[in-house]
Amino acid sequence: MASEIHVQCPTFRTIRNENLFYADKTDYIHRLIGDRRTKILCRPFGFGKTLLIDTLEELFRGNRALFKGLKIDSTDYQFEKHPVIRLNLNITGPIDSRALNARILNDLQKIAKAESLPLGQINPHLPLEDVIFNLYRKYNPRSLESNPEDDDGSRDQAKVVVLIDDYDAPVLNNLNNPALAQDLQKTLYSFYRSFQNLEQYCRFILLTGQTKLGSGWNGANINHIADISYQSEYAGICGFTHADMDRLTADQFETTAPALILKHQFRLGQSVDDLKQAIFHWYNGYIFDGSTIFDEKARDKIVKVLNPFSILSFFANQAFGNYWINAQDVDFLSRIVAKKPERFIGDDFSGYSQLSLTQLENPPMGPLLFQTGYLTLKEVSVSHGLMSYNFKVPNLEVSLGYRVAILEKIFNLNTIEEIQNTQRKVEKSLSSHNQVDWEAAFAMAVALLTFRPPRPGDFFYRIVFQLFIYCLGFEIHPEDPPGFNRLELVQELFVSKKAREGVQNLISEPFLP
Numbered sequence: 480m481a482s483e484i485h486v487q488c489p490t491f492r493t494i495r496n497e498n499l500f501y502a503d504k505t506d507y508i509h510r511l512i513g514d515r516r517t518k519i520l521c522r523p524f525g526f527g528k529t530l531l532i533d534t535l536e537e538l539f540r541g542n543r544a545l546f547k548g549l550k551i552d553s554t555d556y557q558f559e560k561h562p563v564i565r566l567n568l569n570i571t572g573p574i575d576s577r578a579l580n581a582r583i584l585n586d587l588q589k590i591a592k593a594e595s596l597p598l599g600q601i602n603p604h605l606p607l608e609d610v611i612f613n614l615y616r617k618y619n620p621r622s623l624e625s626n627p628e629d630d631d632g633s634r635d636q637a638k639v640v641v642l643i644d645d646y647d648a649p650v651l652n653n654l655n656n657p658a659l660a661q662d663l664q665k666t667l668y669s670f671y672r673s674f675q676n677l678e679q680y681c682r683f684i685l686l687t688g689q690t691k692l693g694s695g696w697n698g699a700n701i702n703h704i705a706d707i708s709y710q711s712e713y714a715g716i717c718g719f720t721h722a723d724m725d726r727l728t729a730d731q732f733e734t735t736a737p738a739l740i741l742k743h744q745f746r747l748g749q750s751v752d753d754l755k756q757a758i759f760h761w762y763n764g765y766i767f768d769g770s771t772i773f774d775e776k777a778r779d780k781i782v783k784v785l786n787p788f789s790i791l792s793f794f795a796n797q798a799f800g801n802y803w804i805n806a807q808d809v810d811f812l813s814r815i816v817a818k819k820p821e822r823f824i825g826d827d828f829s830g831y832s833q834l835s836l837t838q839l840e841n842p843p844m845g846p847l848l849f850q851t852g853y854l855t856l857k858e859v860s861v862s863h864g865l866m867s868y869n870f871k872v873p874n875l876e877v878s879l880g881y882r883v884a885i886l887e888k889i890f891n892l893n894t895i896e897e898i899q900n901t902q903r904k905v906e907k908s909l910s911s912h913n914q915v916d917w918e919a920a921f922a923m924a925v926a927l928l929t930f931r932p933p934r935p936g937d938f939f940y941r942i943v944f945q946l947f948i949y950c951l952g953f954e955i956h957p958e959d960p961p962g963f964n965r966l967e968l969v970q971e972l973f974v975s976k977k978a979r980e981g982v983q984n985l986i987s988e989p990f991l992p
Contacts (some may be wrong), residue, residue: 483499484727484731484791484794485499487629489529489533489534490530490533490686490857491530491533492539492545492546492879493529494530494562495545495546496545497731500726500727500740501549502527502719502720502726502787503549503550503723504527504531504715504716504717505534505538505546505549505550505551505552506553507712507713507715507717508531508555509533509550510657510713510717511685511713511716512535512538514705515678515681515682516678516703516705517674517681517682517684517685517686517704517705517708518685518686518704518705518706519646519686519687519688519691519704519705519706519707520685520686520687520705520708520713520716521686521687521688521689521690521708521850522687522717522718522767523689523850523851524689524803524806524807524851525790525852526717526718526765526787527688527717527718527787528645528688528717529567529643529645529687530567532642532644532685533681534639535642535685536550536565536640536642539560539563539640539682540561541560541561541829541857542558546558548778549706551983553578556816558794559637559872560637560638561637561638561639561640561682562594562614562618562619562637562802563639563640563641563642564587564607564610564611564639564640564641564642565590565615565642565643565644566583566587566641566643566644566645567643567644567645568583568643568645568647568649569644569645569648570648570649570652571652573653573659574653574663574666575648575662576662576666577660579649579663579666579667579885580876583606583607583649583670584603585759587601587606587610588606591610591613592609592854593907594614594617595991596613596614596617597613597734597884600613600971601613603813605673607670607673608673608676608677608913609643611680611681612680614639615638615680615755617635618637618639619636619725626963629975630663632742635885636682638680638681638682639681639682640681640682641685642663642685642878643680643685644687644688645687646686646687646688647667647689647690647767648688649666649692650663650664650666650667650692651665651690651692652686652840652943654811654839655810655811656813657839658690660692660839661839664692664839668775671686671704674703675703677910678703684706688848689850689851689852690836690850690851691835691837691850692836692837696930706768706835708767708835708849709769709834709835709856710766711769711782712765713767714781715781715782715784715927716767717787718784718785718786719785719789719790720782720783720784720785721784722782723785723786724755724790727923729981731794732754733751733754733791735754735797736754738797738798739754739797739799740798742775742798743886743923744798744799744928750880757799757914758785758790758793759785759875760874760875761789761793761874761875762785762789762793762876763784763874763876764785764788764855765780765782765783765784765785765786765855765857766782766856766857766873767782767784767856767871767876768781768782768832769856769953774957776806784805786876786902788806789802789803790803797862800876801876801879801880802876802885803852803876803880804853804876804877804881805880809884809887809888811886812881812885812888813885813889814854815844815847815848816885816888816889816946817889817930819844819945820846820946821945821946822844823881823885823930823946823950824942824945824949825949826878827857827870828845828854828869828870828871828947829845829867829869830845830867830869831843831846831868831869831870832865832866832867833866833867833868834846834849834856834866834868835849835850835858836850846868846978848870850854851960852877853872853877853881854870854871854872854873855867855871855872855873856867856868856870857870882949882950882952883895883950885950886898888929888948889928889929889946890928890929890930891928901923902952903954904920904923905920905923905948905951906953908920920948921944922945924947924948925940925943925944927947928943936939
């Protein structure tokens with residue numbers, strides 16, 4: 480039976496000691512630590528990377544009691560104790576390379592002090608190497624008599640474990656300053672490259688973050704780091720899989736249903752299965768299975784995960800809402816939209832040659848939004864030996880959330896009331912079949928713009944208008960499904976207030992909460 484659902488982000492120890500709900504990922508972890516190569520795992524904000532790091536720390540510290548009843552407890556894993564170096568680089572606000580190095584040095588010195596290591600032996604220019612080496616010597620006192628490279632695996636040395644959370648945060652937090660972000664990337668590149676010379680002293684090394692921007696890694700210059708982010712065997716290591724959702728009891732759903740009915744988000748008489756389907760519609764759909772989706776015959780085996788941040792917030796608030804996207808930096812999204820507004824008219828982003836983002840200069844929009852959680856993987860195709868990745872908006876929460884964010888940041892509509900009032904005005908204008916009313920709706924969109932157009936002209940303003948009506952909830956499709964109210968809209972409107980022939984159907988189903 481599933482335990483009580485936690486609201487905040489407690490530690491793994493708290494979850495286990497207080498019998499809170501835990502989506503058991505220890506089968507993935509057992510597989511993860513079997514290969515001792517340095518690894519990197521990318522997942523969007525809110526998908527449980529920190530909890531994964533926390534779980535690994537408890538595992539390598541040998542705290543077996545916390546894992547009683549979990550999947551790894553029934554394996555041959557011995558829960559040996561290892562010294563652990565754990566760092567979190569999620570440093571908020573502007574920070575330069577000098578301050579970043581000082582922060583890393585300070586954190587490593589704290590670890591050295593807690594382990595009673597001689598601080599005088601910690602070189603401030605090579606702190607990670609010295610802390611790892613001294614920890615290895617402390618926990619392996621006979622190490623001076625042998626070379627760790629001679630270890631054939633037959634005996635288990637107390638090698639060091641290195642866990643780094645939000646390894647790319649210094650770069651991501653400063654993307655609005657390209658020069659600073661590039662300088663930070665170079666600093667982190669040098670830091671992570673040093674792992675190549677330290678693996679002989681380490682049992683396991685894991686970096687977690689959202690992107691590969693933190694290391695400047697392109698597969699050639701830091702080839703000792705194995706990227707497991709989109710391998711099928713780790714597709715469900717973060718987030719709630721469908722199997723995880725099945726562990727929630729009917730009582731937990733039934734307790735939430737009455738509150739949803741009072742908020743007009745659920746109908747009286749609907750079943751628990753109906754509620755589960757609604758939850759899946761809002762928060763499901765993330766795919767990180769880059770290998771299985773490539774095989775058309777295996778696509779029915781693709782692992783889809785739900786956003787855990789949103790699921791936990793849903794049960795805590797007993798209401799559907801745009802929880803994940805409301806916790807994001809919407810200024811980041813608005814800057815991207817302002818560059819290419821035409822890409823945001825619709826839920827599909829297609830034709831990208833790479834799955835992951837590695838370069839800072841002019842980053843491709845699809846991979847950037849994919850790695851930060853606004854998009855998910857749709858399909859992969861090959862033409863003449865070239866890979867092409869297509870992305871899509873994963874679920875209703877993200878679709879609603881980024882539309883509201885665009886309306887707020889791009890069109891200065893700051894409240895739901897303002898958005899709904901504008902919806903009604905635009906719908907009335909478009910329903911009138913009057914050119915003057917159409918022009919009024921168009922003029923409204925242009926007048927609400929919050930930024931100077933990068934490429935003003937007829938095409939740009941037409942795109943802005945389409946983005947405006949799309950974000951207001953009017954779905955643009957070539958054909959409408961039956962049962963929806965159809966509105967006709969002139970496809971091309973000009974600043975000169977002249978309209979060309981041509982119409983396109985819109986769905987007027989309201990999408991805003």
